[in-house]
Amino acid sequence: MMVMERKDIVVKFENVGKQYRLGVVGTGTLSHDLNRWFQTSVLRKEDPYLKVGESNDRTKKGLSDYVWALKDINFEVEKGDVLGIVGRNGAGKSTLLKLLSNVTVPTVGEIKIKGRIASLLEVGTGFHPELTGRENIFMNGSIMGMTKKEIKRKLDEIVDFAGVERYLDTPTKRYSSGMTVRLGFAIAAFLEPEILVVDEVLAVGDAEFQKKAIGKMQDVAKGEGRTVLFVSHNMASVKSLCNKGVILQNGTVAETGDIEYIVGRYLDSLSDESGVDLFDRKQREGTNDAKFVKIETISSGKASNTVVMGKDVKFRVEVESKCAFEDVDLYLGVYTGTGIQVLNSNIYYTTGVKGSLEKGLNVFESSFETFPLQRGVYYITLALYSSDKKLDRVERATSFHVEPDDIFGTGMIMKDDAGLFVLPNKMVKIK
Amino acid sequence: MKGDWTKVIKPKKGLWDVDLKSVWNYRDLLMMYVKRDVVVVYKQTILGPLWFLIQPVFTTIMYMFVFGGLAGISTDGIPHAVFYLAGILLWNYFTACFDASSNVFLNNQNVFGKVYFPRLVVPLSGLISNLLKLLIQLLLFVVVYLYYVCNGADLNVTPVILLFPYLVLLIAIFSMSWGLLVSSWTTKYRDLKLLVQFGIQLFMYATPVVYPLSSAEGVYKTVLLMNPLSPIFECFRFGVSGVGCFEFEMLIYPTLSALFFLLLSVVVFSKTERSFMDTI
Numbered sequence: 001m002m003v004m005e006r007k008d009i010v011v012k013f014e015n016v017g018k019q020y021r022l023g024v025v026g027t028g029t030l031s032h033d034l035n036r037w038f039q040t041s042v043l044r045k046e047d048p049y050l051k052v053g054e055s056n057d058r059t060k061k062g063l064s065d066y067v068w069a070l071k072d073i074n075f076e077v078e079k080g081d082v083l084g085i086v087g088r089n090g091a092g093k094s095t096l097l098k099l100l101s102n103v104t105v106p107t108v109g110e111i112k113i114k115g116r117i118a119s120l121l122e123v124g125t126g127f128h129p130e131l132t133g134r135e136n137i138f139m140n141g142s143i144m145g146m147t148k149k150e151i152k153r154k155l156d157e158i159v160d161f162a163g164v165e166r167y168l169d170t171p172t173k174r175y176s177s178g179m180t181v182r183l184g185f186a187i188a189a190f191l192e193p194e195i196l197v198v199d200e201v202l203a204v205g206d207a208e209f210q211k212k213a214i215g216k217m218q219d220v221a222k223g224e225g226r227t228v229l230f231v232s233h234n235m236a237s238v239k240s241l242c243n244k245g246v247i248l249q250n251g252t253v254a255e256t257g258d259i260e261y262i263v264g265r266y267l268d269s270l271s272d273e274s275g276v277d278l279f280d281r282k283q284r285e286g287t288n289d290a291k292f293v294k295i296e297t298i299s300s301g302k303a304s305n306t307v308v309m310g311k312d313v314k315f316r317v318e319v320e321s322k323c324a325f326e327d328v329d330l331y332l333g334v335y336t337g338t339g340i341q342v343l344n345s346n347i348y349y350t351t352g353v354k355g356s357l358e359k360g361l362n363v364f365e366s367s368f369e370t371f372p373l374q375r376g377v378y379y380i381t382l383a384l385y386s387s388d389k390k391l392d393r394v395e396r397a398t399s400f401h402v403e404p405d406d407i408f409g410t411g412m413i414m415k416d417d418a419g420l421f422v423l424p425n426k427m428v429k430i431k
Numbered sequence: 432m433k434g435d436w437t438k439v440i441k442p443k444k445g446l447w448d449v450d451l452k453s454v455w456n457y458r459d460l461l462m463m464y465v466k467r468d469v470v471v472v473y474k475q476t477i478l479g480p481l482w483f484l485i486q487p488v489f490t491t492i493m494y495m496f497v498f499g500g501l502a503g504i505s506t507d508g509i510p511h512a513v514f515y516l517a518g519i520l521l522w523n524y525f526t527a528c529f530d531a532s533s534n535v536f537l538n539n540q541n542v543f544g545k546v547y548f549p550r551l552v553v554p555l556s557g558l559i560s561n562l563l564k565l566l567i568q569l570l571l572f573v574v575v576y577l578y579y580v581c582n583g584a585d586l587n588v589t590p591v592i593l594l595f596p597y598l599v600l601l602i603a604i605f606s607m608s609w610g611l612l613v614s615s616w617t618t619k620y621r622d623l624k625l626l627v628q629f630g631i632q633l634f635m636y637a638t639p640v641v642y643p644l645s646s647a648e649g650v651y652k653t654v655l656l657m658n659p660l661s662p663i664f665e666c667f668r669f670g671v672s673g674v675g676c677f678e679f680e681m682l683i684y685p686t687l688s689a690l691f692f693l694l695l696s697v698v699v700f701s702k703t704e705r706s707f708m709d710t711i
Contacts, residue, residue, distance in 0.1 A: 105442055131467065
C-alpha cells in the first residue's frame with residue numbers, strides 16, 4: 001500500500017456559490033419558477049436566473065433581482081486547524097456558516113466534509129421553555145446528533161460546566177438568560193464533534209463565562225485535535241483562538257493565511273475608512289444646531305485607523321455650525337469594545353479656557369504625543385456643549401485599532417492581557 | 432484519498448435520493464420529540480392527560496345531540512355513542528397528524544434554520560405521539576362499547592377488526608403525506624395554508640364520520656368512495672358492529688393511493704427541506 005504524505009483536509013469548499021432572490025417572495029416567484037422549469041427541463045438550457053446575479057455589494061443599487069451572497073468560494077481546512085472567518089457585516093459570513101451547517105444548500109459548487117460536524121449558530125437551539133433543564137439537555141443534544149447514551153455519559157460534565165445543578169429539574173422558562181446560554185454552550189461543547197462551527201455566540205454571557213467558553217474551545221482545538229471554524233467581529237478573540245484565517249469581502253474570499261496576517265490585513269482594509277463621515281449619522285443626541293460632520297484618525301502624520309502603540313496620534317474633528325456659539329466645550333472619549341472609558345480629551349481641561357464656534361466649518365484636533373493604550377480595538381464618542389446646552393453627541397463615531405510595538409526597546413512585544421495601558425517604566429533589582 | 436468524505440453538501444441531488452437511513456440514525460431525537468409532544472401539552476394543567484379523553488367525550492355528546500337527535504341521521508342501528516365515538520377517534524387521529532405534518536416548516540423554522548437533522552423526524556414524531564393519544568382514547572371506546580353490549584345492544588365483533596392496526600397505518604400515511612405536501616408548498620406559497628385551514632373542516636363531511644356510507648346512494652356513494660378515507664371508516668365500524676356496507680375489495684383503492692401519496696410526498700419533502708430556509 002502506498003503511503004502518502006499529505007495534509008489531512010477535513011473541510012473543502014469547491015467553487016461554492018449561493019444566490020438569493022431579493023425583494024418579496026411571491027410576486028413573480030411563480031412566473032420565474034415556471035420560466036426556470038421551462039428553460040431547464042424542456043429546452044435543456046441553463047437556468048436563466050443563475051447568470052444574472054451580481055456580487056453582493058449592499059451599498060450599490062443593483063440591476064437584478066438576484067444577488068450572489070457567496071461566489072467562487074474555494075478553501076480548505078486541515079484537521080486541527082482553528083480557522084477564523086472575518087469580514088464586515090454582509091460579507092457573507094453567516095451564509096457560509098449556513099451552508100456549512102447544511103441548513104440550506106449552495107446554488108453551485110460543493111462542500112465536502114470529513115467527520116461529524118456540529119454548528120453553534122445559536123446556543124440552545126430547540127430548547128422548549130416548558131421542559132426542564134435535564135429534558136432540554138437530552139432534547140438539544142439529540143438535535144445535534146448525539147445519542148441518548150452519549151448524552152447520559154456526558155450529563156454530569158455538561159451540568160457542571162454550565163453550573164445549573166440546582167435548577168436541573170426546573171423548566172427552562174424560569175432560567176435567567178445567562179443560564180440558558182451557558183447550558184446551551186455546554187451541550188454543544190461536550191458533543192465532541194470532529195468539526196465545530198461557532199458563530200458569535202460568545203457575545204452573550206458574562207466575562208467569566210466568555211473566558212470559560214474560549215478556554216473550552218481552545219481545549220477542543222489544541223488538546224483534542226479537533227477542527228474549529230469560528231466567525232467573529234472581535235479581533236482579540238479571533239487572534240487568541242485561531243491559527244488560520246479567511247477574509248470574506250462582498251461574498252468572495254479576499255485572502256487566506258495565518259491569523260496574524262489575516263487580522264492585520266482585515267484591519268488595514270477597515271482603515272481605508274480612516275476618515276468617517278458623520279454628517280448622515282442618524283443616531284445622535286442634542287439640538288444639532290452644530291453637529292459633527294467628520295472624524296479622522298492620524299497616526300504618525302498619516303491618516304489611518306491603525307495606531308501604533310507609544311507613537312503620536314491625532315484625532316481631527318470637524319464641526320459644522322448653524323450660528324456662532326461661545327462657551328463651547330468638545331469632549332472626545334476613548335472606549336474599549338466593552339464600553340469602559342479609558343481616555344478623555346476636552347477643550348476646557350486641557351487648555352484652561354472654553355472654546356468657541358463660528359458659523360460654518362470648524363476643525364478641532366486632539367493630540368497625544370505618546371499613545372499609551374494596549375493593542376486592541378477602541379471606539380470614540382464625541383460630545384459638543386455650549387454653556388449647558390447639548391449641541392451634539394455621537395456614540396461610537398469611529399473605531400481604531402492599536403498595533404503593538406516594542407516600546408521598551410527590548411525586541412519583545414507585551415501580551416494582550418498585560419493591562420489596558422502601556423507606559424514607559426522599568427523593573428530592576430535595586431538591592 | 433478521494434471518496435472518503437463523510438458528507439458532501441451540493442446543490443442538486445437525484446429525485447429519489449431520500450435519506451431514510453439518517454432518519455434511523457436520529458431515532459433518539461424522534462423519541463425525544465414524541466416525549467416532548469406528549470409531556471408539554473398538559474404541563475401546568477390540573478386534569479393533565481384526562482384531556483385526552485374529555486375532548487372526544489364532549490364531541491360525541493354534541494354529535495349525538497345535533498346529528499343523531501336534531502337531524503336524525505341514521506347510524507345503521509348502531510348505538511349513537513358507539514357510532515360517533517368510533518368516527519371521532521379516527522377522524523381526530525387524522526386531523527392531528529395532518530396538522531403536525533402540514534406545519535412542519537412554518538412551526539420549526541427557528542430550529543431548522545440553525546441546525547441540520549433529517550426534517551422527516553418531526554412529522555414522524557407527530558404520528559407516534561398522536562398514536563399514543565389514540566390508544567388511550569381507544570380504552571375509552573372499549574368501555575363505552577362494553578357498556579352498550581351489557582345493556583343488550585346488538586353489536587357483533589367481526590374478524591375484520593383484526594385489520595384495525597392496518598387501518599390506523601393507512602390513516603397515518605394519508606395524513607402525513609398530504610400534510611407533507613402542504614407543508615412543502617406553503618414554504619413558498621402561503622395560499623395553500625389558508626385553503627387547507629377550512630378545507631379540512633369541510634373534508635370531514637365528505638368522509639363517513641357522522642353518517643354511515645349506507646345512507647348515501649347512487650352518485651353520492653360514488654363520490655364518497657372516491658375519498659380514500661371512506662372505506663377505512665366504514666371498515667372500522669363494520670369490524671366492531673357487524674353492520675355496514677363493507678367488502679375487502681374496498682381496501683384496495685386506499686392502499687394503492689396511500690402508497691402513491693407516500694412516495695410523492697417524501698420526494699417533494701426531501702427536495703424542499705434542502706433549501707426551504709431561503710424561501711420561507
